Amino acid sequence: xxxxxxxxxxxxxxxxxxxxxxxxxxxxxxxxxxxxxxxxxxxxxxxxxxxxxxxxxxxxxxxxxxxxxxxxxxxxxxxxxxxxxxxxxxxxxxxxxxxxxxxxxxxxxxxxxxxxxxxxxxxxxxxxxxxxxxxxxxxxxxxxxxxxxxxxxxxxxxxxxxxxxxxxxxxxxxxxxxxxxxxxxxxxxxxxxxxxxxxxxxxxxxxxxxxxxxxxxxxxxxxxxxxxxxxxxxxxxxxxxxxxxxxxxxxxxxxxxxxxxxxxxxxxxxxxxxxxxxxxxxxxxxxxxxxxxxxxxxxxxxxxxxxxxxxxxxxxxxxxxxxxxxxxxxxx
Amino acid sequence: xxxxxxxxxxxxxxxxxxxxxxxxxxxxxxxxxxxxxxxxxxxxxxxxxxxxxxxxxxxxxxxxxxxxxxxxxxxxxxxxxxxxxxxxxxxxxxxxxxxxxxxxxxxxxxxxxxxxxxxxxxxxxxxxxxxxxxxxxxxxxxxxxxxxxxxxxxxxxxxxxxxxxxxxxxxxxxxxxxxxxxxxxxxxxxxxxxxxxxxxxxxxxxxxxxxxxxxxxxxxxxxxxxxxxxxxxxxxxxxxxxxxxxxxxxxxxxxxxxxxxxxxxxxxxxxxxxxxxxxxxxxxxxxxxxxxxxxxxxxxxxxxxxxxxxxxxxx
Numbered sequence: 001x002x003x004x005x006x007x008x009x010x011x012x013x014x015x016x017x018x019x020x021x022x023x024x025x026x027x028x029x030x031x032x033x034x035x036x037x038x039x040x041x042x043x044x045x046x047x048x049x050x051x052x053x054x055x056x057x058x059x060x061x062x063x064x065x066x067x068x069x070x071x072x073x074x075x076x077x078x079x080x081x082x083x084x085x086x087x088x089x090x091x092x093x094x095x096x097x098x099x100x101x102x103x104x105x106x107x108x109x110x111x112x113x114x115x116x117x118x119x120x121x122x123x124x125x126x127x128x129x130x131x132x133x134x135x136x137x138x139x140x141x142x143x144x145x146x147x148x149x150x151x152x153x154x155x156x157x158x159x160x161x162x163x164x165x166x167x168x169x170x171x172x173x174x175x176x177x178x179x180x181x182x183x184x185x186x187x188x189x190x191x192x193x194x195x196x197x198x199x200x201x202x203x204x205x206x207x208x209x210x211x212x213x214x215x216x217x218x219x220x221x222x223x224x225x226x227x228x229x230x231x232x233x234x235x236x237x238x239x240x241x242x243x244x245x246x247x248x249x250x251x252x253x254x255x256x257x258x259x260x261x262x263x264x265x266x267x268x269x270x271x272x273x274x275x276x277x278x279x280x281x282x283x284x285x286x287x288x289x290x291x292x293x294x295x296x297x298x299x300x301x302x303x304x305x306x307x308x309x310x311x312x313x314x315x316x317x318x319x320x321x322x323x324x325x326x327x328x329x330x331x332x
Numbered sequence: 333x334x335x336x337x338x339x340x341x342x343x344x345x346x347x348x349x350x351x352x353x354x355x356x357x358x359x360x361x362x363x364x365x366x367x368x369x370x371x372x373x374x375x376x377x378x379x380x381x382x383x384x385x386x387x388x389x390x391x392x393x394x395x396x397x398x399x400x401x402x403x404x405x406x407x408x409x410x411x412x413x414x415x416x417x418x419x420x421x422x423x424x425x426x427x428x429x430x431x432x433x434x435x436x437x438x439x440x441x442x443x444x445x446x447x448x449x450x451x452x453x454x455x456x457x458x459x460x461x462x463x464x465x466x467x468x469x470x471x472x473x474x475x476x477x478x479x480x481x482x483x484x485x486x487x488x489x490x491x492x493x494x495x496x497x498x499x500x501x502x503x504x505x506x507x508x509x510x511x512x513x514x515x516x517x518x519x520x521x522x523x524x525x526x527x528x529x530x531x532x533x534x535x536x537x538x539x540x541x542x543x544x545x546x547x548x549x550x551x552x553x554x555x556x557x558x559x560x561x562x563x564x565x566x567x568x569x570x571x572x573x574x575x576x577x578x579x580x581x582x583x584x585x586x587x588x589x590x591x592x593x594x595x596x597x598x599x600x601x602x603x604x605x606x607x608x609x610x611x612x613x614x615x616x617x618x619x620x621x622x623x624x625x626x627x628x629x630x631x632x633x634x635x636x637x638x639x640x641x642x643x644x645x646x647x
Contacts, residue, residue, distance in 0.1 A: 116347025125586030
């Protein structure tokens, strides 16, 4: 653990995400959101600008159509977006670890059969699959499903959609570990399947699972962003309300159970992409920064010795000397 | 040896095809599609205004699922899949779907080709640098590949609009309108991220090869650096590149969808996304239309590579 903290990429990335989450929770709990102003006045009381305002000192990332500060909106939404993606990634990892272990126990022919079926996922992007399965509930037939279904079902789809491929990956890793010699000796000593898994294989598997977990958080975030662009947002899209709003121009946020969720911000503001580009750039940049932080963590973890595939030989065996300018003395 | 390659391929082909049918009909397993479609049609014909009294649950309709799979297979093999339902009416599927497909595939193939060429050039240029100078391109690569595709697509689009507003020079057509097609820009944008990925994998594989003994031997014999790089290392990296190419292809497909949405191209992926929910056979067909040519391409290339690199162990 101490070694991990020394990795600047890991610390930096984790710090970014933790700060974002903590800030988001604190903001919602403590700060009363400022009343949006549709107009900006100068010192004489004359109107100088009308919402949405472009990025400025007062609005670092600009404002939305009602004059809400985008920076604060993003901060408020961070806990939903990042929290949900962590939840989904956790679900994926837990199910895939179980699935991978079950696959590992199965005979090889059946495994090959499943691997062949799962190959289908290599010919179509996950976004399309997810969309086709989520859209009926949250958009196309939105009238007939209750709100809890609209929130839970998309999450389940997002979890389950990548379990087949991830399970196969876990099973492959388990196969690799099972080839090691000490597994054979453990078998000879009479260890049961599960005991060998728990005592001898899990220590090798766990670091890998951690890396996949963090990678999956990034993947889920990307899918959220994609779905946002396809106008689906996780956690209560109500299309009828949206359509009603287009006609009357009323505020939309009130009817959404998860206000200011980033993907939702993309979905809501995509219509303004050409006229007020910051309104879409702000949430997309938030996604980009978070994904960058996550990739930083993954990069740092992979570079750290415990998580590397091949362990380097101990360097201590050969004492090393550093030769510098001070090593030499100038003599006449 | 050759025969086992073909059997393996045939089994793989069959399994993936079954997988496509299983996935394409999945909505019928989870939703009461038939009754829902009826309601939707009634709403769109304005026969039904109040939907508050309707409610439904997620179900497990194994019977409807199997029936739909059989129906879809029958429809596709009999060639009767020529209509689709959208916007309250039934429309002919062809040639609209086919044209969208051809257009999107042109974008995809052109940009993958550009990506490949650009990535190979970049890799060779980077490899010509001394080892300690390669850190900067690598750091650049890390940051760029972390950016989500929609970020890059949006940034490009907004930059071009910004340049247009400042200087009144329109570098590229941004969106597709009547009679005018945005061609060059989408291809360039689409090739950007795949190029980065190919560059990344190729660079890794080049650097692995560079440490091997045969490179040292070649150097010792006095072959010059670029010759070793271009002929020997490059040839040995092709196999690794090919193994990664499948993933990059899938990644480019996902990019294509986002690109079509942002650039408002009425392409293949948008067509599936807009009509796939109500017409699940379009999803199945679309998957096959991507799967068949790419599977053929991957299989032929793999066969060719295995043969010419003698991986199968033949004398």
